[in-house]
Amino acid sequence: MKKFISILFVLVCSIQFSIAQKDKNKSETLSPEATKQLMDVLKLDTVKILREHAMTACHCIDSFMQARKAGDSNSVVVREISSCIDKEVTVYQMVMKINQSFTSTDKNITINVDKNSPDYTRYYRDIETWLADSCTSLRAAMSSNEEKETELSFSNDPEAVKQYNLGIKHITKEEYAEALPYFKKAVEADPKFVYALDNLAICYRRTGELDKALSIYGRSLELSPKGKTPLQNIPVIYELKKDYPKAIEGYKKLLHYYPDDAEAYYGMGRICIAYTDDLENGVDYMCKAYNIYTKNKSPYRVDAQTNIAVAYKRMKELGKEEAFFKILKDNNISVK
Incomplete structure (x- = not known):
């Protein structure tokens, strides 16, 4: 891109120089056709x-x-x-x-x-x-683990670590089906390897085996009750299963351990806005997510903005504009 900028400046300067050389005592104006051709080149x-x-x-x-x-x-x-x-x-x-x-x-x-x-x-x-x-x-x-790591997060078993690392190579490429058997082997080698359990559950979720994912996340929470990965993903699975009350319950459990977690507010807001038509609570949750994302300079602020805009359109259609702006004001969000 830097080379492109240099070429662009050279091109512009060359055009200006060639025009000037035609007659040093005259100013030259490009015809409309020539101007259009130049703009097409430079556009x-x-x-x-x-x-x-x-x-x-x-x-x-x-x-x-x-x-x-x-x-x-x-x-x-x-x-x-x-x-x-x-x-x-x-x-x-x-x-x-x-x-x-x-x-x-x-x-x-x-x-x-x-x-x-x-x-x-x-x-x-x-x-x-x-x-x-x-x-x-x-x-x-x-989405990486943010909770404090415990001695169970990792493994001292060489075979478990080997299989885990092989799985990570695939999961970073979003090759979940390919990663799954490696995490299974890691868990077989060390049943208390929390990170392997969490990644195995992610693979099950991504390949559509939702009940297996819930079961594995349950095992992870038994070993590490404050594990953020399972706490974040369990409500997502219930949302995929269209069990919205359990999804909301899961997000509230996440907030119990992590009261400033934007994903919990975002998840509840999305469910309320997209699925249950609880627009006022949805906007309130989404505003809280937006404020936390903004404070943390998170790129996911834009997702919260999009959902708030969707909710506004629907609340406006329902004659609830005043309620919408009151929720924004209560969350210290100004509209310019």
């Missing part, structure tokens, strides 16, 4: 630009995930993700503004590097939104 695919910079940020996150240490806190993970995005924002902002200058009367290009400015935030969130939708490494980073 950039903004979607492609975003994808290229976001993919670079995604690769950065992937590198961090491969090198991260066991036990890294959630704050460390969030900081590294933000750093990966920050590395791309300035160049992405510059390319986009150059592109905009071709069709604008204002030819001054100002690159804002103040991370707290609305301008910087806009381009940061462009990349962040793309990552939330399309970056597997980001999803893996944000």
Whole structure:
């Protein structure tokens, strides 16, 4: 992309120079046809630009995930993700503004590097939104175990560790069916290997064997009652089974141990908005998720925003606009 920018500047400068050389004492104006041809040459695919910079940020996150240490806190993970995005924002902002200058009367290009400015935030969130939708490494980073690891989290059994690591190679590629037998072997070698149990349950869930996943998560919680992975995933499974009361109950159990967990509020909000038509509670839960995501600089803030927007549309149709804005106000969210 940096090479592309250099070529772009050379092209523009070459055109300006060639025009000037025709007659140093005359100004030259391109005809409408020539102007259109030039604009077609210089016009950039903004979607492609975003994808290229976001993919670079995604690769950065992937590198961090491969090198991260066991036990890294959630704050460390969030900081590294933000750093990966920050590395791309300035160049992405510059390319986009150059592109905009071709069709604008204002030819001054100002690159804002103040991370707290609305301008910087806009381009940061462009990349962040793309990552939330399309970056597997980001999803893996944000869903990684955040609870304090115990002696049962890992295993001292060499065969269990070997099989576990083989499973991890597949699960990071979202090859759940291929990963499943390795985690089964890891659990057979060490039945108290919590991380192996959790990943085995994930594989069962992803391959549609929901009851087996619930059973394995139950075993994991017997060994580690505060295990965040099973506490987060059990309500998701009940949601997939369309047992919404049990899903809500599961999310509330998660909040009992982790009162600031955004996923619990997000999950309850999604169920209320999408499935049970409990819109007011749904918006309240989703606002709480949004505030926590924002505080933690989580890319999943955009998902909460989307759900709040969906709920607003439906509440407006039902004549409940006033109730909607009151819920936002109660959660200290302003609408501009």
